[in-house]
Amino acid sequence: MKLVQCWDDGVTTDVRLAELLRRHDAKASFNLNAGLYQARRSRGWVHQGTEVWRLGWNEMRDVYRGFTIANHSLTHCCLDQIPIEQARQDIVQGCERLQQFFGQAVPGFVYPFGAFNDAVADAVREAGHVYARTTGQAGHRDAPAEAMAWQPDCHFMAPDFWARFERARTRGVFHFWGHSYEMVSEAQWDALDTMLARLNRVPGAQWGDVADAVSAARLEDAQLPVQRGLVGDEEKGRPVR
Ligand SMILES: [Zn+2]
Numbered sequence: 001m002k003l004v005q006c007w008d009d010g011v012t013t014d015v016r017l018a019e020l021l022r023r024h025d026a027k028a029s030f031n032l033n034a035g036l037y038q039a040r041r042s043r044g045w046v047h048q049g050t051e052v053w054r055l056g057w058n059e060m061r062d063v064y065r066g067f068t069i070a071n072h073s074l075t076h077c078c079l080d081q082i083p084i085e086q087a088r089q090d091i092v093q094g095c096e097r098l099q100q101f102f103g104q105a106v107p108g109f110v111y112p113f114g115a116f117n118d119a120v121a122d123a124v125r126e127a128g129h130v131y132a133r134t135t136g137q138a139g140h141r142d143a144p145a146e147a148m149a150w151q152p153d154c155h156f157m158a159p160d161f162w163a164r165f166e167r168a169r170t171r172g173v174f175h176f177w178g179h180s181y182e183m184v185s186e187a188q189w190d191a192l193d194t195m196l197a198r199l200n201r202v203p204g205a206q207w208g209d210v211a212d213a214v215s216a217a218r219l220e221d222a223q224l225p226v227q228r229g230l231v232g233d234e235e236k237g238r239p240v241r
Helices: 014-023 057-063 084-102 118-126 161-169 186-200 210-222
Strands: 002-008 029-032 042-047 050-054 068-071 108-110 131-133 173-178
Touching: 002 108, 002 210, 014 057, 014 186, 029 108, 057 084, 068 084, 068 210, 084 118, 118 131, 131 210, 161 173, 173 210
Parallel strands: 002 029, 002 173, 029 068, 068 108, 108 131
Antiparallel strands: 042 050
16 A cells, blocks of 8 residues: 655745654655745745744755655646636746756646646646646545546545545555644644554555556556546535635
């Protein structure tokens, strides 16, 4: 079974998260907005009474060394609410800047706010991405996986995290996601530490890349009869804000 995880927005708490992940030998993707960072750290917003700061370019290579980088668009706007040409620029430039800066391929995309439509999904694919993650939770994983509307199994703080993990076992991939700034107490950091240790003890489970997991799922789906009719609209990865 492959364990995959990804973390959004490129914030300063990723420094602590990356250290924690290294301690657990856990792979991860970090989803970044290349147009929003400055040379040094910059103030972002407030989450549950705690200031969120974006990382500076001056530390990004060190912070994310050894991890996978994915494109979260250039400016984190709602891509389905702006003209498609503008959305296309935001997608393409976000990818190009990350590739240039990190000197590595950027195969993955994550929709800001989980928001997309067919035209946006096409633009993401045409820009060379092999998958695009939504913020929806995978419901019927017996339905064909759509690479440009890829649903993770759950948020890392989901109350039914382990139940979803059990359900994902039969599929061979378990994907969780989140933002490191959501951990505003030591107890929440401890909980993630404990969770990673528990995942590492699962027999036969290995950390993997999101892009590989998506390709493997699609390969497997290609051998299954198509069951599109089983998926309700709310399960298709339409934005849950
Ligand atoms: Zn985001």
